[in-house]
Amino acid sequence: MTGEELCTKLYQRMTAEQDYFRNWLLGQPPAEILDHAAEYTVREDIVMEMEELELPEAQARALLKSKTPLADIYKEWNKVETHHMEDLRDVIEARADAVIRAEKEKGQREGR
Numbered sequence: 001m002t003g004e005e006l007c008t009k010l011y012q013r014m015t016a017e018q019d020y021f022r023n024w025l026l027g028q029p030p031a032e033i034l035d036h037a038a039e040y041t042v043r044e045d046i047v048m049e050m051e052e053l054e055l056p057e058a059q060a061r062a063l064l065k066s067k068t069p070l071a072d073i074y075k076e077w078n079k080v081e082t083h084h085m086e087d088l089r090d091v092i093e094a095r096a097d098a099v100i101r102a103e104k105e106k107g108q109r110e111g112r
Helices: 003-026 030-035 037-052 057-064 069-079 084-109
Strands: none
16 A cells, blocks of 8 residues: 555544544533533544645554544644643734724824
8 A cells, every 4th residue: 555545544544533523422412512622623633634644654554553543643632732822822912912003093093
């Protein structure tokens, strides 16, 4: 099997795994669904990335050894320290500064 074929097989397996997770999740009570909302979103992002990613053959083969490569990758991602909250803080502050600037410019145009 070529590297491209292995990546396709891996993508298909992960898509099926996510479909199974989605179906399970939809059968849960609303509170349980909310508890897994972030997990669902990250898993969707992983699948989306796998659609475009061309892994080397050895990496694709390694991931295909797992029955649940998507769950495995999600577990590893969950261990990684991200800058998500810092990024949010930066966006909040930048938006507030943009509003202040716009109000100041509007006031100057109106002669205040």
